[in-house]
Each structure stands twice: as C-alpha cells, then as structure tokens.
Amino acid sequence: MRLYNTLTKQKENFEPVQKGKVGMYTCGPTVYGYIHIGNIRTYVFADTLRRVLEDQGYEVRMIKNITDVGHLTADDIAQGDSGEDKIEKKARAEKKTPEEIVAFYETYFHETESAMNILPAHYFPRATAHVAQMIKLIQALIDRGHAYEKNGNVFLDVTSFPTYGALSGNTLDHLKVGARLEEHPDKKNPWDFALWLKAPKDHLMHWPSPWSEGYPGWHIECSAMSMEYLGDTLDIHTGGEDNIFPHHEAEIVQSEGVTEKPFVRYWLHGRHLLVDGEKMSKSKGNVYTLEDIIAKGYSPMDFRLLIIGAHYRGQMNFTWETLEQAKRNKETLFGTAKRLSARAETNDGFSGEDFLDRIRKAIQDDLNTPEALALALEFCKKINTLLDKNEPVESESLRTIFEKIFFLFGLIIEKETIPEEIEILARQREDARQKKDFAESDRLRDVLAAQGYRVEDTTIGYRLKKS
Ligand code: AMP
Ligand code: ZN
Numbered sequence: 001m002r003l004y005n006t007l008t009k010q011k012e013n014f015e016p017v018q019k020g021k022v023g024m025y026t027c028g029p030t031v032y033g034y035i036h037i038g039n040i041r042t043y044v045f046a047d048t049l050r051r052v053l054e055d056q057g058y059e060v061r062m063i064k065n066i067t068d069v070g071h072l073t074a075d076d077i078a079q080g081d082s083g084e085d086k087i088e089k090k091a092r093a094e095k096k097t098p099e100e101i102v103a104f105y106e107t108y109f110h111e112t113e114s115a116m117n118i119l120p121a122h123y124f125p126r127a128t129a130h131v132a133q134m135i136k137l138i139q140a141l142i143d144r145g146h147a148y149e150k151n152g153n154v155f156l157d158v159t160s161f162p163t164y165g166a167l168s169g170n171t172l173d174h175l176k177v178g179a180r181l182e183e184h185p186d187k188k189n190p191w192d193f194a195l196w197l198k199a200p201k202d203h204l205m206h207w208p209s210p211w212s213e214g215y216p217g218w219h220i221e222c223s224a225m226s227m228e229y230l231g232d233t234l235d236i237h238t239g240g241e242d243n244i245f246p247h248h249e250a251e252i253v254q255s256e257g258v259t260e261k262p263f264v265r266y267w268l269h270g271r272h273l274l275v276d277g278e279k280m281s282k283s284k285g286n287v288y289t290l291e292d293i294i295a296k297g298y299s300p301m302d303f304r305l306l307i308i309g310a311h312y313r314g315q316m317n318f319t320w321e322t323l324e325q326a327k328r329n330k331e332t333l334f335g336t337a338k339r340l341s342a343r344a345e346t347n348d349g350f351s352g353e354d355f356l357d358r359i360r361k362a363i364q365d366d367l368n369t370p371e372a373l374a375l376a377l378e379f380c381k382k383i384n385t386l387l388d389k390n391e392p393v394e395s396e397s398l399r400t401i402f403e404k405i406f407f408l409f410g411l412i413i414e415k416e417t418i419p420e421e422i423e424i425l426a427r428q429r430e431d432a433r434q435k436k437d438f439a440e441s442d443r444l445r446d447v448l449a450a451q452g453y454r455v456e457d458t459t460i461g462y463r464l465k466k467s
Contacts, residue, residue, distance in 0.1 A: 006267040023230035027239040030067040031105040038273040045270040045312040064121035133224040146257040150186035152198030152212025168245035219250035232259040302327040336380040349392025
C-alpha cells in the first residue's frame, strides 16, 4: 500500500509500527453546528482508508475525537489565543448550556456518519473528559522549557523547536514575513500558541489547573487524546487540508516536545470540497448538509459515490449535476449486483477474472478511488453484456467480488423503494406477456408508466425502474 505523506511530500510504502496493526487518528468535529457535506467528504476519506487497510487484513484501531471545548473562532486563521469558544458562542446565541449544544450536534454527527455508512470509530473521546491528560502534557512542556506561563495563561514557545514548520512549510523564517496576527499581550513570540487560557469571569466552561481556573487550547486536545489511546507514535493521522496549519503543526511540537519520539508516521490530508466551484460559506448560502441532499431526492449512497469518484487529494466540486451522475453510477453498481443475485448458480463462464485485483491495486495506490470506480463500472458493463446475451457467468464468484467492492467503497444497498402495488402490476403485466396477451401487457405498461415506473424486458425477465 502506498500513501502520500504530507510530511515528506511523497508517496511512501505503508508500514505500521507494529506488524499487522494500525493506529489511526482522525480529527473529529467541533460540535457547535450541523456537520456539512465538506466535513462528510473528509470523514468518508478517512473511512475509505480504514476500509482499504482492513481489506488487507490489518487490525485497525481508529480514534476520532469530539471537540466540545476550546476551539476558538480565530483558531483556524491564527494561533489559538483569540476569539470566542465556538460552543460557548452558540450556547449564548441559543440560550442553551454548552452541554445541550454539544449533545445535540454530537448526535447529529453520529446520525450523519451512520447514514453515510461510515464505520464507527472504536472510540470517540471528548475533549472535556481529557483535561487531566492535557494538564499533564502542558506541565511536561513547561518542565522541558518548551512552554511558559504568564498571568495564568500558558503558551508554547515555537522558537524552542528548530523543526517547527516541517509539516506545513510555515517555518518561523517564512512566517515572519507578512504575518498579521492578533497578538496576545502575554506571548513572547507572535507564533507562540495557547496551551491553556485563564477563563474570563463569564466563561461557562473552566477547570482548575496549576496555572489558573481556565480551559485548554484546541491543539493540545488532539495531542492528549491521540496519545492516550494510540500511544506515543501513531501510524496514521488524518484531517482536512485546513488542519495542516496551525492545528497539526502544533500537535507535532506539543507531542514530540514531551515524548521525544516521532508523533505520526503518515500524515494524510483531504482536500476541501467546493460547491459550484466556490468555497462553502454561510454568506453565500451554499453550506449544504446531508439533509439538503436527501430533500432533493438523493440518497446518502449517491453522495458517497460522488465522493468516491474524486481522489481525496484532488478537487471535488459538488453540483446537483455531478450528484445525478453519481446516482446513475450507484444504480449501475446496485442494479448489476441485484440482477446477478436473481440468477441461478452457474459455475462456468466469466468469473470476474482479475477485476478485484485491479480494483485493489488502484485503491491501494494512495486511495485512487476514481480509478477503482471506473474499473467497477467496467466490471458491471461486462456482466450486463453477458447477461443480456444469456451467456454463462460464474455468479457466485461475481457476487463475492461485488461484496468486496461494496465494502471498499462503503456502499450498502438501500432498501427497495418500489411499492408493493407496483410490483404486483409488473408481475401481472409479465403474466399477460407470457400468455401473449399483448393488449393487456401494453395496457399495464401504460398504467405503470403513469405511476412513474418503466418496465424493461430482458432475456432473463423484466426489470422495473423509476422513470
Ligand atoms: P471542524 O468541525 O471545523 O473542525 O471540521 C471537521 C473536519 O472537516 C476537519 O477535518 C476539517 O478539515 C474538515 N472540513 C471543514 N470544511 C471542509 C470542506 N469544505 N471540505 C472538506 N473538509 C472540510
Ligand atoms: Zn485535531
């Protein structure tokens, strides 16, 4: 398996620390709002990676955190010490407690992941339940001269790390040029970042610590939770591209500053999703959720196929037209598998040849899902052509290949939505046709058409489709 490592900027052969086992950490959501289709893309990418590893027999342990404190509104643009806590801001706006906000959006996140058939992480640690581990790390960083306290606030001293900037390219020399930062008065260097902040009087979430009654910075949370459950060195750490800097750059120095061991072997980042060629933003009104997709008559699996159709490091532009195409691809995959399952077992003919090997080879090459999907569609085409001609196929072998493809792509066949009365009409029409009562079969075809269903006759029977 080859993976593109953001740290070395090249594709590398994947080898975990422990033979046969993989420890994987994914930055999870800050639960202050509905997760959107961009977040879903990033989680589907991590899920695909896990599936591809499991398919190769690795025992994967996956941890995905829930950020329920400390992610400040300015964290993504600067260094964690300015702005408001996103969850507290939402709680104030909605006149709710932070706990109520967290409970609501965390549930929504899990429901969305489950609808998308994302395998649940083995554990979803919450930041608020790991403050003790964070305090321990911060204290160790102070003891080792990598962090300092002032007025109850603790900052990481980035100048104490010569390697700072290795992941993102934002080395200190580079950062000095044109940096526009909102500076905290207690910081020594503009690029130092907060590990612990003293809580202002009206702050809702706060904990006692050796430095002040306060709350942790967003970055330290992921160092603490990842190492708590995966040890000092993680095999894989994933996130969206915006996480590279400052969040993951910060995680590296916080962790390595304490353990003096490499923190992560393979860093993988997914590119952001665009909507109609543009960044999603509330002001443009193009921040879509899975519910918006469902409301337009599409299913979570249509969207999963759309995500699979783009490489995780490549651009993915969400439009309703591309979703429509993804839906057709899904129907081809599901339709062919279904058609096959209606077949009696035969043990000669087309067996899938090397399709599964080729699909695996593509997907193990830094998750080349677009190529794997193209191969899967070619596989369907081949099967349909043979079935149309009533030529033999090794149905059992083909069914097994479909099972593996569906596992790798994370697809589950959705419940059949064709109503019972439509199925009855289609069967009556088929009976009439068999009896060569074409007037009756044509009449029933029109009745079905009026209800939005199309019947296609093939040599092995009829197929019912929504028109
Ligand atoms: P957040 O809750 O903002 O911390 O985001 C959760 C995850 O979603 C992070 O890994 C982000 O990198 C990722 N993410 C945010 N916006 C997008 C987007 N437009 N496309 C893909 N991933 C995104
Ligand atoms: Zn994180």
